Amino acid sequence: MDVSIPRILSIETAAGCGSVALTRGGVQNGRLIAEAAVHAETSHSRQLLGSVEWVMQAAGISWSDLDAIAVSIGPGSFTGLRIGLAAAKGMVFATGKPLIAMPTLDAVALSCPLIDCPLWCIMDARKQEVYAACYGADRQQTSLAEAIRPELLAEKIAPPAVIAGPGLTAYHHLFAHIAGVRLIPPTLSSLSAAKIGLLAAERLARGELADPALTVPLYVRPSEAEVNLKKKGGCPHGA
Structure with a gap:
């Protein structure tokens, strides 16, 4: 073997x-x-x-x-x-x-292309929250995973940045308006x-x-x- x-x-x-x-x-x-x-x-x-x-x-x-x-x-x-x-x-x-x-x-981060700006990976945590963690250009986690209300996360994310993960299915509308932030469709992450x-x-x-x-x-x-x-x-x- x-x-x-x-x-x-x-x-x-x-x-x-x-x-x-x-x-x-x-x-x-x-x-x-x-x-x-x-x-x-x-x-x-x-x-x-x-x-x-x-x-x-x-x-x-x-x-x-x-x-x-x-x-x-x-x-x-x-x-x-x-x-x-x-x-x-x-x-x-x-x-x-x-x-x-x-x-x-980490599996969500692997779905995304290597980028030179912060990558935020999110999942629906229910109860009007998401699980979120930030990753660097090498797909290494730079912040601990947390449960946070999506509108608070939207305020926390500073451009340029990329957001990916199944959490976008429910909360795409909260992040789509942020200038300088790109969203990767949930089907691709x-x-x-x-x-x-x-x-x-x-x-x-x-x-x-x-x-x-x-x-x-x-x-x-x-x-x-x-x-x-x-x-x-x-x-x-x-x-």
Whole structure:
């Protein structure tokens, strides 16, 4: 097996429509071998594993052929992230393969051309907010992901800049009027497990592995249950 061109099984369930993919290689030399769509928020973990089995069979490879398992860790749908990460951890513990944890918005950044100005990647966070993070010319994150109201983000972005990601589907009108800011259509900057896999190959080459026992979803903001508990003046068990 040529580990310089790794085979990676990846899971992306941060958005409503997720996917499972098998890729070979990294950002520069990689390719998609097989991919299947999953509805991240309604699929039980067994259905997700069924998609994994289909991808493996379609590619004609076994678990021993894999070099790593990658998963999108957020931000995104709380339910989707929990299901995806739980499935990835289960496969890691069962196979002994390394785990690569990828920030979700990195996959959006990969969809965009290399540019010489800030790139803002956004996803719909519901509750009239977006998840957003800024990237530099090398597609490296320059700001931590945050949940923010889109109108506040519009005030925060200084031109020249580019905005991309599925969050533009709902909030295109808030950013379209900003002079010096270019918008990349959501259809050209979507999320996919394939992009997670290609990015994960770069981390694998650098030895940036995640500890399955310590890896948790990147929620960015508290869950509804945590908010309600705080309003009641309580605290989680064990806190």
